[in-house]
Amino acid sequence: MSEPHDYDVIVxxxxxxxxxxxxxxAQAGARVLLLEAEDEIGGSTQLSAGLLTASATSVQESLGVDDSPLRMFQHYMDLNGWRVRPGPVRMFCEESGSAVEWLLELGVEIPAQVSRSAHEPGLTRAGVEDVWRGHVPKDQGYGLVQVLDKARARLHVDLALGSRVEDLVVRDGAVQGVVIEGEEATAPAVVIASGGLAADADLVRRFLPDAEVAGDALFVVAAPGCRGDHVGIAERHDLALFGQGWGLLLVTAEFQRYHHWQSGFPPASRIHVGLDGRRCMDEDAPYAVSPGILKDHGGWVWSVFDDDARTSLPPGYADWDADRILEEAAKGVVLRADTLEELAALMDVPADHLTASVTRFNALFANGNDEDFLRHESLAAKGVDPHLAPIATGPFHAVRMLPAELVCTHTGLEVDARTRVLGTDGRALPGLYAAGEAAGGILGERYVGGGNSVAHALVLGRVAGREAAARAAASSPRTEEDPA
Ligand SMILES: Cc1cc2nc3c(=O)[nH]c(=O)nc-3n(C[C@H](O)[C@H](O)[C@H](O)COP(=O)(O)OP(=O)(O)OC[C@H]3O[C@@H](n4cnc5c(N)ncnc54)[C@H](O)[C@@H]3O)c2cc1C
Known part of the structure; x- marks a missing residue:
């Protein structure tokens, strides 16, 4: 007879x-222990907009949006060049709709109304979706976490804060619990949901070398608890990692240090030019694809705007502020010159290329029709009039735009379509499941915005909990056989 376990499932x-x-x-009847390393719950989820992608939901249906898991799957796979795991991605797409209904039942509010941004509750799009699929909950990530935590408490899930799991307990070829401060807590099923690795600079260097392009400008907005503890677990137990080199780096100005809620927004009348001084992109390209565009231009581009644009910035933001730009100009981070020709010299780009690009930009946006990069469509989707003021009043400014804001990472424990964690030999380690950023195989090179990562956390978390509870039920009294 095996020893009784402390819990059925440890998360x-x-x-x-x-x-x-x-x-x-817990809904499946398991006795659950939830362990959190920090002194508060929520992780990056709590800091997020809570935007989540899902197909065939009642919210979409109420707004007349025709969608299906298969359509979402096709879009997801194509955007990622089919370099993610098709089986787990199919599961993610198929489970996404019922996960949203489950959240609504738990009390999360996602009103059936059109939303123009990730900050307005309702249904939105972030730019790359083929149909409107971004669900924004009321009170964003914070509200989401509050509702989930109330459900946790109602279901009598034990929560232990300040409990950083160090390792797994593995006996007889199966996971039997976890180790915290040298002590064991046992369960026949464990779900690793410890988030990403953004807060550990060494792991970022190893698993997301693209972050190095930003140099000193790199800043991390992910939660401090995201220390990549799943990597050590993988290495100690021969588990496979998937998603190396991938994560979400948002494109920001070199002087930015905060997420855009605090940082503010660059002026609409601005042009992005490459190192050859030519306009190279839709300045409002979706964040899902803009870091990839920068990569094709040597890693970063220049953003150029005039003094009218600077002085028209709304007050109240930390970074995109008229005075702050002058301060950054004094430091040399923002380049500032009376004429475009002088600015081009400071930027080390051909002056005739820069002036020609600005002349064309001014002509296109006088008509509100950007036939080169179709930016008028991106602006219109945000509710911005695409007739932009010309870039014409000196002094002119240029600042480097870099993939510098680290939001989340995609290297996780490789899972199968039931969230079971796979060993380097491709076989599931009995009793081990993973979800969220700690799970690999679904989050790819292209972030499927908006709402790829929150959806991934919630959908996989729900499936992993269900699977873990089923295993616990099958091993009570414990059988040697994996219910797989
Ligand atoms: C500012 C910001 C805005 C974002 N906006 C969006 C958005 O709108 N939509 C979207 O899809 N994505 C967004 N993201 C990304 C998204 O929020 C995250 O990728 C997702 O929420 C991760 O969920 P998770 O449960 O995997 O990790 P987290 O929510 O980070 O939770 C992991 C938890 O595990 C804890 N932990 C870590 N190690 C251990 C250990 N060893 N033992 C015990 N506990 C441990 C951590 O402290 C943390 O509380 C945003 C991220 C940020 C930072």
Whole structure:
């Protein structure tokens, strides 16, 4: 007879994935322990806009949006060049709609109304979706976490804060629990939901070398608890990692240090030019694809705007502020010159290329029709009039735009379509499941905005909790056979 376990299911990390896993496991009748390393729950999920992508939901249906998991799958796979795992991605797409209905039942509010941004509750799009698929909950990520935590408490899931899991307990070829401060807590099923690795600079260097392009300008907005503890677990137990080199780096000005809620927004009348001084992109290209565009131009581009644009910036933001730009110009981070020709010299780009690009930009946006990069469509989707003021009043400014804001990372424990964690030999380690950023195989090179990562956390968390509870039920009294 084996020893009785302390719990049926142990969940590591109380962000979106961990809360979803612990709720779904408890709903299936499991006794659940949720362990959180920090002194508060929420992780990056709590800091997020809470925007989540999902197909065939009641919210879409109420707004007349025709969608299906297969359509979402095709879009997801194509955007990622089919370099993610098709089976797990299919599961993600198929489970996404029922996950949204589940969230609504738990009390999350996603009103059936059109939303123009990730900050307005309702249904939105972030630019790359083939149909409107971005669901924005009321009170964003914070509201989402609050509702989930209430459900956790209602279902009597035990929560232990300040409990950083160090390792797994593996006996007889199966996971039997976790180790915290040298002590064991046992369960026949464990869900790793410990988030990404953005807060550990060494792991970022190893698993997301693209972040190095930003140099000193790199800043991390992910939660401090995202220390990549799943990597050590993988290395100690011969588990496969998937998604190396991938993550979400948002394109920001070199002087930015905050997420755009605090940082503010660049002026609409601005032109992005490459190192050859030529306009090279839609300045409002979706964040899902803009870092990739920069990569094709040597890693970063220049953003050029005039003094009218600077002085028209609304007050109240930390970075995109008229005075702040002068301060950055004094430091040399923003280049500033009376004429475009002088600015081109400071930027080290051909002056005739820059002036020709600005002349064409001014002509296109006088008519509100950007036939070169179709930016008028991106502006219109944001509710911005595409008739932009010309870039014409000196002094002129240029600042480097870099992939510098690290939001989340995609290297996780490789999972199968049931969220079971695979070993380097391709076989599932019995009793181990993963969800959210700690899980690999679904989050790809191209972030499927908006709402790829929150959806991934909640959908996989819900599935992992269900699977873990089923395993626990099958091993009580414990059988040697994996219910797989
Ligand atoms: C500012 C910001 C805005 C964002 N906006 C969006 C958005 O609108 N839509 C979207 O899709 N994505 C967004 N993202 C990304 C998204 O929020 C995250 O990728 C997602 O929420 C991750 O969920 P998770 O549960 O995997 O991790 P987290 O929510 O980070 O939770 C992981 C938890 O595990 C804990 N933990 C870590 N190690 C251990 C350990 N060893 N033992 C115990 N606990 C541990 C951590 O402290 C943390 O609480 C945003 C991210 C940020 C930072």
């Amino acid at each position: 590591v990390g109380a962000g979106g994935a961990g809360l979803a896993a612990s709720i779904s496991a």
